[in-house]
Amino acid sequence: MHSLSLHVNGESRTVELRDSNEPLLYVLRNALRLTGAKYGCGLGQCGACTVVIDGEAERSCRIPASKAVGKTILTIEGLGSPDNPHPLQAAFIAEQAAQCGYCAAGMVMAGAAALARKPDLTRDEAKAALAGNLCRCGTHERILRAMARASTRTA
Amino acid sequence: MSAAVVSRRAFLTGAGALVVGFTVPSTAFAQRLPRADAALGKTVDVGEVDGFIAVNADGSVTIFSGKVDLGQGLRIAIPQMAAEELGVGIEDIRMLEGDTALTPDQGATGGSSGVMRGGVQIRQAAATAREALIALASARIGKPASELDIVDGEVRPKAGGNGIRIADLVGERRFNLKVDAKAKLRDPASYRVVGKPIARPDIPAKVTGRHPYVHDLVVDGMLHGRVVRPPAVGASLVSVDDASVQSIPGVRIVRIKDFLAVVAADEWDAISAARLLSARWSESSALLGSDGVRSWMKRGPFEGDETLVKKGDATKALVDAKKVSAEFYWPVQSHASLGPSCAVADVRDGKATVWSASQATHRFRETIAKALAMPRDAVRIVYLDGAGCYGMNGHDDAAADAALLSKAVGRPVRVQWSRQDEHGFDPKAPPQLLALEGSVTDDGRIDAWRTQMWIPKATASLPNMPLLAIDAAGIAQTPGITMGLISQNGDPPYAAPHQEVVVHWLQGAPLRPSNFRAPGKVANCFAVESFTDMLAAAAQRDPVEFRLRGLTDPRGIDVIRRAAALIKWQPRDGGAPRTSGSGRGFAYIHYKHNESYVAIAMDVDVDKSTGAIRVRRVACAHDCGLVINPAALTAQIEGNILQTLSRTLMEEVAFDRSRVTSVDWASYPILRFPEAPEVLVDIIDRPREPPLGAGEAAATPVPAALANAVFDAVGVRLTSVPFTRDRVRAALG
Numbered sequence: 001m002h003s004l005s006l007h008v009n010g011e012s013r014t015v016e017l018r019d020s021n022e023p024l025l026y027v028l029r030n031a032l033r034l035t036g037a038k039y040g041c042g043l044g045q046c047g048a049c050t051v052v053i054d055g056e057a058e059r060s061c062r063i064p065a066s067k068a069v070g071k072t073i074l075t076i077e078g079l080g081s082p083d084n085p086h087p088l089q090a091a092f093i094a095e096q097a098a099q100c101g102y103c104a105a106g107m108v109m110a111g112a113a114a115l116a117r118k119p120d121l122t123r124d125e126a127k128a129a130l131a132g133n134l135c136r137c138g139t140h141e142r143i144l145r146a147m148a149r150a151s152t153r154t155a
Numbered sequence: 156m157s158a159a160v161v162s163r164r165a166f167l168t169g170a171g172a173l174v175v176g177f178t179v180p181s182t183a184f185a186q187r188l189p190r191a192d193a194a195l196g197k198t199v200d201v202g203e204v205d206g207f208i209a210v211n212a213d214g215s216v217t218i219f220s221g222k223v224d225l226g227q228g229l230r231i232a233i234p235q236m237a238a239e240e241l242g243v244g245i246e247d248i249r250m251l252e253g254d255t256a257l258t259p260d261q262g263a264t265g266g267s268s269g270v271m272r273g274g275v276q277i278r279q280a281a282a283t284a285r286e287a288l289i290a291l292a293s294a295r296i297g298k299p300a301s302e303l304d305i306v307d308g309e310v311r312p313k314a315g316g317n318g319i320r321i322a323d324l325v326g327e328r329r330f331n332l333k334v335d336a337k338a339k340l341r342d343p344a345s346y347r348v349v350g351k352p353i354a355r356p357d358i359p360a361k362v363t364g365r366h367p368y369v370h371d372l373v374v375d376g377m378l379h380g381r382v383v384r385p386p387a388v389g390a391s392l393v394s395v396d397d398a399s400v401q402s403i404p405g406v407r408i409v410r411i412k413d414f415l416a417v418v419a420a421d422e423w424d425a426i427s428a429a430r431l432l433s434a435r436w437s438e439s440s441a442l443l444g445s446d447g448v449r450s451w452m453k454r455g456p457f458e459g460d461e462t463l464v465k466k467g468d469a470t471k472a473l474v475d476a477k478k479v480s481a482e483f484y485w486p487v488q489s490h491a492s493l494g495p496s497c498a499v500a501d502v503r504d505g506k507a508t509v510w511s512a513s514q515a516t517h518r519f520r521e522t523i524a525k526a527l528a529m530p531r532d533a534v535r536i537v538y539l540d541g542a543g544c545y546g547m548n549g550h551d552d553a554a555a556d557a558a559l560l561s562k563a564v565g566r567p568v569r570v571q572w573s574r575q576d577e578h579g580f581d582p583k584a585p586p587q588l589l590a591l592e593g594s595v596t597d598d599g600r601i602d603a604w605r606t607q608m609w610i611p612k613a614t615a616s617l618p619n620m621p622l623l624a625i626d627a628a629g630i631a632q633t634p635g636i637t638m639g640l641i642s643q644n645g646d647p648p649y650a651a652p653h654q655e656v657v658v659h660w661l662q663g664a665p666l667r668p669s670n671f672r673a674p675g676k677v678a679n680c681f682a683v684e685s686f687t688d689m690l691a692a693a694a695q696r697d698p699v700e701f702r703l704r705g706l707t708d709p710r711g712i713d714v715i716r717r718a719a720a721l722i723k724w725q726p727r728d729g730g731a732p733r734t735s736g737s738g739r740g741f742a743y744i745h746y747k748h749n750e751s752y753v754a755i756a757m758d759v760d761v762d763k764s765t766g767a768i769r770v771r772r773v774a775c776a777h778d779c780g781l782v783i784n785p786a787a788l789t790a791q792i793e794g795n796i797l798q799t800l801s802r803t804l805m806e807e808v809a810f811d812r813s814r815v816t817s818v819d820w821a822s823y824p825i826l827r828f829p830e831a832p833e834v835l836v837d838i839i840d841r842p843r844e845p846p847l848g849a850g851e852a853a854a855t856p857v858p859a860a861l862a863n864a865v866f867d868a869v870g871v872r873l874t875s876v877p878f879t880r881d882r883v884r885a886a887l888g
Contacts, residue, residue, distance in 0.1 A: 018403070018404075018421070018423075018424065019423065019427065022423045023423070026422055026423045026426075029371075029422075030421065030422050030423075033373075034364070035364070035368075035370070035371035036363070036364020036365070037364070038368075038370065038494055038542075039370070039494070039495065039571065040493055040494060040495075040574065041574035041819060041820060042573065042574055043574060043819055043820070043821075045574075045819060045820040045821060046493060046574075046820055048493060048494065075364065076363060076364030077363070077364045077365070079363070079364075080363055081363050081365070082359035082360060082363050082365065085359070085362075085363060089359075089362045089363055092358070092362040093354070093358055093359050093362060096354060096355060096358055096786055096787070096790060097358075097362070098226075098357075098358050098361045098362055099226035099227065099228075099543055099790060099794055100225065100226030100493070100540065100541075100542055100543030100544075101226065101357070101358070101361030101362070101366055101540075102368065102492075102493045102494040102541075102542035102543065103493050104361045104362045105362070105364045108362055126828075127828040127829045127831065128828075128829065130828045131827055131828050131829050132827075133828070134493060134820060134825060134827065135493070136491060136492060136493040136542070136543055136545075136798065136825065137226055137493075137543040137794045137798065138793060138794035138795065138796065138797030138798040138801070138826075139790070139793070139794060139797075140797055140826070140828055140831035141793050141797065141831065141833070141834045142790065142793065143828075144828070144831070
């Protein structure tokens, strides 16, 4: 067993893994019970598993847990809560920007990372920032409105 | 094996005390609502008020809905309908969905029936309850029922004065009352809750990672299962090398005939073992291959022909006419749900509980009971949200996987499919081929119209789509195929004295089919409305004017005029395409000829050198009668439009003689943000009309509006989906 220490949502968490190459996604979801990040493809193609690592939106399905040691991991649960949402989460709620919502956590994390880098994203910049995140329900228009709303607020 | 060493944080959301990262004891049944199982034992009869409604001691009301929220907003729309009729604040309503032990069988959540039938049924129960509550209060207060109403959960004199809380009248007790079909509904003019854009209750939890999906459920003692599907559709399992997974401790291999799976305590161990497991399968090459589908559709074998519409004499009228004709092809497509299908099952001690994103828990209970050889009453199916489903994807299959595995190992088992299995094995939207012929009169109206369709024939009275696991395990199930009513809307909504619609019913389907959003009608409207544009061009008429000339239904005329106004339609004299590289297209449907009315216009740019189509803007006018929640409705319309643009521009399942080969998002791409157009929606609310479905109708005019816009932009007509760059370049010559 490999004992790994991960820095997640401001806390130090220790996990015991048989395989230190277990993707971070499964460690978050099962060992740490942080189930906001979702398995979508395991291929880094859809963005449902997106978390922010050292400020960058990353695909947790493609990152071995061992490679996340020593880094700062932020998941959707650490970004905000229904009672105390991050401005982008508040914007998603205001725009009702989810249907099934399976992609929502990844969308919010990718969007939040982009807004942290550039708080006043244009519509085209927001589209580019979310280009790697798929939505099957067709919520794109609302998510773009949420990005615009949060962009204005944090500008 | 992974395990948390530090204590786990408890996540409780503020929204309705939903417990997240939720674990349930194996002895109890999980529910999304706290204390939901307190209602166990109550009736689930659709004819009983108690089937649908319970007034709790604290004044809150629980609605038991057989229809479920798949992301479409029923979780707010149905409570709004119930709150309105009862006279209770929306914040006091909780809704429980799709639990065979607690909710009535209202049929599958499909065919745009959620509000139109499910919500309407619950509304009638609520109206019945209101009348009963007022009658009870009337006796207590000593005022006639006609002078009382329920407001904010209290029966009060309309003239003012003290009231009685409904909780004090029936709280925690049952109504013991049949739903009265004659119970009077409130006057729409008095609506306080219906028609308001009330926020959906699940969105805060969804965008903060707290929403409980079936994927997130943990049951005490639960194991993780992964099914190893055959490398070729129809292959049988020859042998399994048990030693191949020895490097992972604690893995159990389950083999039931051709059903092969691994089970482990840890999810990553199960995934790793499924990848490592070495098995020999027989060869199988029984599929048509995607390149062979179109020729198969003309070749058969056929079940027979059926004439669906016959008016006048189309054959004769088309003989001498200056005939227009075209053939339209819609390929096999995948539901391509964003989250691979998942379920948890606990089959022990002669009882089974299955947590599933099934659209039809009651019907599915029969299937699971039969597969497990258990009496129906020993099986409980509990709906939990899955990733969006737009018809029947793999959710029932995953539930059958989990049920067989749980029965085999005697512990609760969670199964989630891989992306490759979801794309490879989800049931598919069937292909469709249509040939249209028509003619116009000298004064620019449709004279004759003939549609021929080549489509798979559904098996009559099929109880359930045959499921992979049940089939592989050699357990008897009724064979056949099902895919919804795919022959509707093959005739034009416009006046045409001579009309004929003939279906050539094919035997079987290229890949296992199922219902996919607006089954068949997306392709049929693509053909009918593309062809309508071709007839308009033949008549040298503006496409919008040509449509209006053929209609007398005022609601149809209204949506056409409003969509045209929304996009600022400029009439094209003579109907000729502009061929400037930028184009505008229009399409219309009266869904099933008796449901919602939708008109869509869109602006596109076509790059003639690359063949790339860029959709800039889509405008939609939508009339589904009484609007329950305009915000949730708009989201449904936007979703219909964007998803169908994706299907039209990009999607076709690729398969060879043995297997599906488009098994990820690179080989089966869908619409991405850079391709997402601006979407404008104009909702026409008709409070005096019945509420109609909105989950499907707006999907159907999208492909034709797009094809018609491309025709306007570059003067070529695209008749085969998807409209890939290669196809556009080939059409441009």
